[in-house]
Amino acid sequence: MSTNKLTDIVNASVELFMKKGYHATSMQDIADAVGLQKGSLYHYISSKEDLLVMIIQEALDQYIGRLAEIAASDLPPREKFAQAVRHHLMGIATNLGHLTIFLREAYALTPEQQAIVKRETERYNRLVERIYQEGVEQGVFRPLDPPLVIRTVLGACNWFYRWYRPGGRMSLEEMADFFVDVLFNGIVVR
Amino acid sequence: MSTNKLTDIVNASVELFMKKGYHATSMQDIADAVGLQKGSLYHYISSKEDLLVMIIQEALDQYIGRLAEIAASDLPPREKFAQAVRHHLMGIATNLGHLTIFLREAYALTPEQQAIVKRETERYNRLVERIYQEGVEQGVFRPLDPPLVIRTVLGACNWFYRWYRPGGRMSLEEMADFFVDVLFNGIVVR
Amino acid sequence: MSTNKLTDIVNASVELFMKKGYHATSMQDIADAVGLQKGSLYHYISSKEDLLVMIIQEALDQYIGRLAEIAASDLPPREKFAQAVRHHLMGIATNLGHLTIFLREAYALTPEQQAIVKRETERYNRLVERIYQEGVEQGVFRPLDPPLVIRTVLGACNWFYRWYRPGGRMSLEEMADFFVDVLFNGIVVR
Amino acid sequence: MSTNKLTDIVNASVELFMKKGYHATSMQDIADAVGLQKGSLYHYISSKEDLLVMIIQEALDQYIGRLAEIAASDLPPREKFAQAVRHHLMGIATNLGHLTIFLREAYALTPEQQAIVKRETERYNRLVERIYQEGVEQGVFRPLDPPLVIRTVLGACNWFYRWYRPGGRMSLEEMADFFVDVLFNGIVVR
DNA sequence: TATGAATGAGAGTTCATTCAT
DNA sequence: AATGAATGAACTCTCATTCAT
Numbered sequence: 001m002s003t004n005k006l007t008d009i010v011n012a013s014v015e016l017f018m019k020k021g022y023h024a025t026s027m028q029d030i031a032d033a034v035g036l037q038k039g040s041l042y043h044y045i046s047s048k049e050d051l052l053v054m055i056i057q058e059a060l061d062q063y064i065g066r067l068a069e070i071a072a073s074d075l076p077p078r079e080k081f082a083q084a085v086r087h088h089l090m091g092i093a094t095n096l097g098h099l100t101i102f103l104r105e106a107y108a109l110t111p112e113q114q115a116i117v118k119r120e121t122e123r124y125n126r127l128v129e130r131i132y133q134e135g136v137e138q139g140v141f142r143p144l145d146p147p148l149v150i151r152t153v154l155g156a157c158n159w160f161y162r163w164y165r166p167g168g169r170m171s172l173e174e175m176a177d178f179f180v181d182v183l184f185n186g187i188v189v190r
Numbered sequence: 191m192s193t194n195k196l197t198d199i200v201n202a203s204v205e206l207f208m209k210k211g212y213h214a215t216s217m218q219d220i221a222d223a224v225g226l227q228k229g230s231l232y233h234y235i236s237s238k239e240d241l242l243v244m245i246i247q248e249a250l251d252q253y254i255g256r257l258a259e260i261a262a263s264d265l266p267p268r269e270k271f272a273q274a275v276r277h278h279l280m281g282i283a284t285n286l287g288h289l290t291i292f293l294r295e296a297y298a299l300t301p302e303q304q305a306i307v308k309r310e311t312e313r314y315n316r317l318v319e320r321i322y323q324e325g326v327e328q329g330v331f332r333p334l335d336p337p338l339v340i341r342t343v344l345g346a347c348n349w350f351y352r353w354y355r356p357g358g359r360m361s362l363e364e365m366a367d368f369f370v371d372v373l374f375n376g377i378v379v380r
Numbered sequence: 381m382s383t384n385k386l387t388d389i390v391n392a393s394v395e396l397f398m399k400k401g402y403h404a405t406s407m408q409d410i411a412d413a414v415g416l417q418k419g420s421l422y423h424y425i426s427s428k429e430d431l432l433v434m435i436i437q438e439a440l441d442q443y444i445g446r447l448a449e450i451a452a453s454d455l456p457p458r459e460k461f462a463q464a465v466r467h468h469l470m471g472i473a474t475n476l477g478h479l480t481i482f483l484r485e486a487y488a489l490t491p492e493q494q495a496i497v498k499r500e501t502e503r504y505n506r507l508v509e510r511i512y513q514e515g516v517e518q519g520v521f522r523p524l525d526p527p528l529v530i531r532t533v534l535g536a537c538n539w540f541y542r543w544y545r546p547g548g549r550m551s552l553e554e555m556a557d558f559f560v561d562v563l564f565n566g567i568v569v570r
Numbered sequence: 571m572s573t574n575k576l577t578d579i580v581n582a583s584v585e586l587f588m589k590k591g592y593h594a595t596s597m598q599d600i601a602d603a604v605g606l607q608k609g610s611l612y613h614y615i616s617s618k619e620d621l622l623v624m625i626i627q628e629a630l631d632q633y634i635g636r637l638a639e640i641a642a643s644d645l646p647p648r649e650k651f652a653q654a655v656r657h658h659l660m661g662i663a664t665n666l667g668h669l670t671i672f673l674r675e676a677y678a679l680t681p682e683q684q685a686i687v688k689r690e691t692e693r694y695n696r697l698v699e700r701i702y703q704e705g706v707e708q709g710v711f712r713p714l715d716p717p718l719v720i721r722t723v724l725g726a727c728n729w730f731y732r733w734y735r736p737g738g739r740m741s742l743e744e745m746a747d748f749f750v751d752v753l754f755n756g757i758v759v760r
Numbered sequence: 761t762a763t764g765a766a767t768g769a770g771a772g773t774t775c776a777t778t779c780a781t
Numbered sequence: 782a783a784t785g786a787a788t789g790a791a792c793t794c795t796c797a798t799t800c801a802t
Contacts, residue, residue, distance in 0.1 A: 005782090021297060023213040027776060039778080040783050048776065078378070107211055107294070132377070141377050145360070145368065152372050155349025156342045163341055170335075178335065182342050186376035187322070187331050188268070195765085217793060229795075230766050238793065385761090401677060403593035407797060419799080420762050428797065458758070487591055487674075512757070521757050525740070525748065531733055532726045532752050539725025550715075558715065562722050566756035567702070567711050568648070575786085597772060609774075610787050618772065 006044045008034050010058075013051045014097035022052060022105040053113055056106055059098040060120045063091050064127070071127045077135035078184075084128055085183065086176040088157045093164055093172050100161045125150050153183050196234045198224050200248075203241045204287035212242060212295040243303055246296055249288040250310045253281050254317075261317045267325035268374075274318055275373065276366040278347045283354055283362050290351045315340050343373050386424045388414050390438075393431045394477035402432060402485040433493055436486055439478040440500045443471050444507070451507045457515035458564075464508055465563065466556040468537045473544055473552050480541045505530050533563050576614045578604050580628075583621045584667035592622060592675040623683055626676055629668040630690045633661050634697075641697045647705035648754075654698055655753065656746040658727045663734055663742050670731045695720050723753050 012033035016025040027048060031038040045051050070083050092099045106117050129150045135141035157179065164175075202223035206215040217238060221228040235241050260273050282289045296307050319340045325331035347369065354365075392413035396405040407428060411418035425431050450463050472479045486497050509530045515521035537559065544555075582603035586595040597618060601608035615621050640653050662669045676687050699720045705711035727749065734745075 024298075026774080036782095037784055038776085039785060042777070043782060104294075104297075108214070140379055142375075142379050144372065144377065148360075148365065148368050149372065149377060151349065151353055152346045152369060153377075155352075156346035159341065159345025159348055162345075170338075175338065178338055179342060182334065182339065182376070183372075184376045184378040185332075186372070186374045187334065187339060187343075188374040189330055189332050190380065216791080218791090226765095227767055228793085229768070232794065233765065404678075406795080408795095417763055418797085419764060422798070423761065484674075484677075488594070520759055522755075522759050524752065524757065528740075528745065528748050529752065529757060531729065532749060533757070535729025535732070536722045536726035538729055539721065542725075543721055550718075555718065558718055559722060562714065562719065562753075562756070564756045564758040565712075566752070566754045567705075567714065567719060567723075568754040569710055569712050570760065596770080598770090606786095607788055608772080609789070612773070613786065 005034075005036075009041060009044055010051065010054055014055055014101065017052070017055070017105060018097045018100045022101070022108050049109065049113070052101070052105060052109060055098055056102045056109070056117060059095065059102040060117070060124075062095070062098075063088070064120065064124050066091070067124060067127050071131055076140075077131055077138055078140045080131045081128075081135060081141075082180045082184070084131055085153065085157060085180050086173075088154070089160055089176045089179060090172060092157070092160045093166070096161060096164070096166075103158055103161055125154065128154065156183065195224070199231060199234050200241065200244060204245055204291065207242070207245070207295060208287045208290045212291070212298050239299065239303070242291070242295060242299060245288055246292045246299070246307060249285065249292040250307065250314075252285070252288075253278070254310060254314050256281070257314060257317050261321055266330070267321055267328055268330045270321045271318075271325060271331075272370045272374070274321055275343065275347060275370050276363075278344070279350055279366045279369060280362060282347070282350045283356070286351060286354070286356075293348055293351055315344065318344065346373065385414075385416075389421060389424055390431065390434055394435055394481065397432070397435070397481045397485060398477045402481070402488050429489065429493070432481070432485060432489060435478055436482045436489070436497060439475065439482040440497065440504075442475070442478075443468070444500065444504050446471070447504060447507050451511055456520075457511055457518055458520045460511045461508075461515060461521075462560045462564070464511055465533065465537060465560050466553075468534070469540055469556045469559060470552060472537070472540045473546070476541060476544070476546075483538055483541055505534065508534065536563065575604075579611060579614050580621065580624055584625055584671065587622070587625070587675060588667045588670045592671070592678050619679065619683070622671070622675060622679060625668055626672045626679070626687060629665065629672040630687065630694075632665070632668075633658070634690060634694050636661070637694060637697050641701055646710070647701055647708055648710045650701045651698075651705060651711075652750045652754070654701055655723065655727060655750050658724070659730055659746045659749060660742060662727070662730050663736070666731060666734070666736075673728055673731050695724065698724065726753065 009030065013025070013030050016029050016033060020029070027038045027041060030051075031041055034041075045054075066087055067084060070080055070087060073080065075083065102117075106114065109117065125147075129146050132141055132146055132149055136143050136146075170178075199220065203215070203220050206219050206223060210219070217228045217231060220241075221231055224231075235244075256277055257274060260270055260277060263270065265273065292307075296304065299307065315337075319336050322331055322336055322339055326333050326336075360368075389410065393405070393410050396409050396413060400409070407418045407421060410431075411421055414421075425434075446467055447464060450460055450467060453460065455463065482497075486494065489497065505527075509526050512521055512526055512529055516523050516526075550558075579600065583595070583600050586599055586603060590599070597608045597611060600621075601611055604611075615624075636657055637654060640650055640657060643650065645653065672687075676684065679687065695717075699716050702711055702716055702719055706713050706716075740748075
């Protein structure tokens with residue numbers, strides 16, 4: 001428990017939403033987890049959806065911010081792209097709660113909120129796409145359909161939240177390297 | 191409307207669950223869509239969850255059946271794997287409703303039903319994994335960690351349901367070929 | 381299964397009402413037990429309550445009829461009363477279903493039907509009361525408040541349905557004799 | 571209306587269950603009686619059955635407690651037994667609602683709850699039986715089959731709830747004395 | 761006689777949210 | 782800041798009954 005009640009509430013919600021799902025989690029569950037009456041939650045948040053928005057916003061902010069740094073760096077595109085993939089996977093792994101909720105529950109948002117999420121997500125994709133295109137221009141990446149590349153690559157990465165659990169036989173770094181390897185070189189022998 | 195009311199109900203549910211989500215769809219919504227009183231639905235199904243189970247089961251049955259055929263064929267592994275990927279994507283695309291619900295809403299099932307789904311899903315993965323391993327044995331696929339390969343490949347494919355919508359600029363076949371290409375050869379120039 | 385469908389339906393209802401209770405038994409339960417669709421039941425009965433009425437009526441008819449015979453006989457009052465008690469207990473025991481339902485579920489009837497049942501029941505009580513009063517007149521029974529005597533005696537007897545189950549260590553006759561003995565002589569040593 | 575809402579709800583339920591029966595009483599009826607929305611009832615109880623359990627438990631607690639005192643007293647057995655009967659009848663009369671519900675609706679409980687009720691009821695019977703047996707040992711009661719004696723006596727007493735209504739021509743004490751007299755001495759002249 | 765689809769009312773229950781204290 | 786009583790709408794599901802076939 002931190003000194004900040006709102007943080008406690010959000011954290012408890014992340015845990016519960018991840019474990020039980022957004023719809024299956026009641027305000028009572030959250031109140032119980034945080035040691036308040038459910039009515040008291042409304043001193044800190046304005047609605048259950050507000051909580052979902054906050055969690056998703058937090059996930060978005062963090063990843064886009066960090067990716068923007070990578071994109072703005074002067075690394076060669078190949079390294080940039082590799083770092084983007086690694087960063088993406090690490091982000092999922094180290095914030096499994098937020099990211100699970102973002103990737104799984106966003107469609108529970110109101111259309112307005114979904115639009116915001118979609119816009120942010122597209123901004124993210126565009127950043128990655130630009131890195132890819134830099135690589136194409138420099139002749140290091142094959143000249144493929146960029147949106148499709150991004151969807152394939154990020155799809156593979158996003159699925160990570162469905163099966164990654166800490167404490168497996170492989171380290172996170174090894175898995176990230178694996179993804180980069182497969183997405184860069186494919187699975188076919190040359 | 192078909193002559194079979196149950197089919198109508200399932201179809202209406204697929205559409206509604208896909209559009210609004212399982213939790214956000216009420217039995218009243220389904221009844222309205224199909225022109226019955228909500229109580230009347232229970233002549234055909236035993237519960238709302240039953241509906242979800244049927245939809246997901248249908249998705250599972252179809253795909254595993256078809257994949258088993260591919261796996262049992264005497265095609266060379268490279269072709270088998272390519273077909274598996276194509277079949278997977280086509281399956282998603284041509285049954286977008288069922289597959290969206292399967293991939294997005296399965297965690298709304300009871301633990302018992304989730305266990306069944308998990309078992310079936312793992313059977314599916316195992317089939318694909320075996321194809322990959324055949325390829326490794328024959329020297330056509332790189333000897334990588336098999337479970338991780340499968341997760342990466344199927345992750346990329348599964349994500350398809352999140353963005354594929356019929357009527358885009360590319361044909362389904364082109365997209366399937368694209369996936370096979372990228373997953374086989376990666377995005378890096380050689 | 382008899383050749384008479386209505387009889388089958390009533391019998392199945394008796395069994396189900398006794399085992400599960402009137403409210404907890406659905407028309408579907410009855411239909412299942414008798415091998416019909418529930419809609420088909422309405423060719424034989426007009427409502428669920430009708431069924432209850434029939435069962436209770438059957439119980440009433442039988443017992444009142446038989447008791448009237450006893451009352452009209454020229455046995456001495458003491459023997460008449462003893463026979464009435466025996467007959468009452470035997471009646472409960474050999475028609476446990478009907479009697480259980482009568483004694484337990486009659487209050488589920490509509491006020492109109494309840495009134496009928498009440499009238500019949502009072503007729504029954506009056507018959508027993510008259511036997512008692514004959515005995516008082518002849519000096520064989522103590523001159524106590526007749527309605528209270530009847531309520532005490534029949535209360536003790538009615539309770540029989542709550543605990544009697546066939547196949548116990550004592551025979552029905554022994555139990556009937558026991559009741560007569562206790563109600564005639566009390567439990568105190570003289 | 572008391573200051574305790576739960577008490578109000580229970581009292582209203584007792585009245586309604588007694589008058590209309592447990593199954594025929596809806597949560598809406600209770601809510602109306604107590605001036606709440608039906609959903610609001612669930613702040614105080616967890617289910618309709620919970621209400622029934624509470625009512626029945628209350629009946630059980632009270633009577634067993636009081637009987638245990640009588641049984642533990644150093645009165646002579648004859649007086650103990652008489653008091654037990656009186657106490658039983660008074661208990662029914664002064665808590666007609668609770669006792670009616672207990673005696674009439676207990677079989678609407680789940681099997682688990684029924685088992686508890688059965689256990690408690692048997693404990694009660696055992697207490698009365700022991701009093702009777704004391705009397706037999708001291709030569710004041712006839713040596714009859716004890717379980718049957720108890721069933722006869724308590725059956726007669728339990729039936730009381732079916733016909734006793736306050737304000738009759740006889741006082742409660744007179745009726746209790748009557749029961750004791752009849753059960754002790756029988757109805758036959760000596 | 762029998763079906764089985766359909767009704768329509770109502771059941772118990774849940775839940776996010778509000779608000780006086 | 783916190784309570785907890787209360788709301789009110791919505792929810793899934795049940796069921797006795799009807800009726801065209």
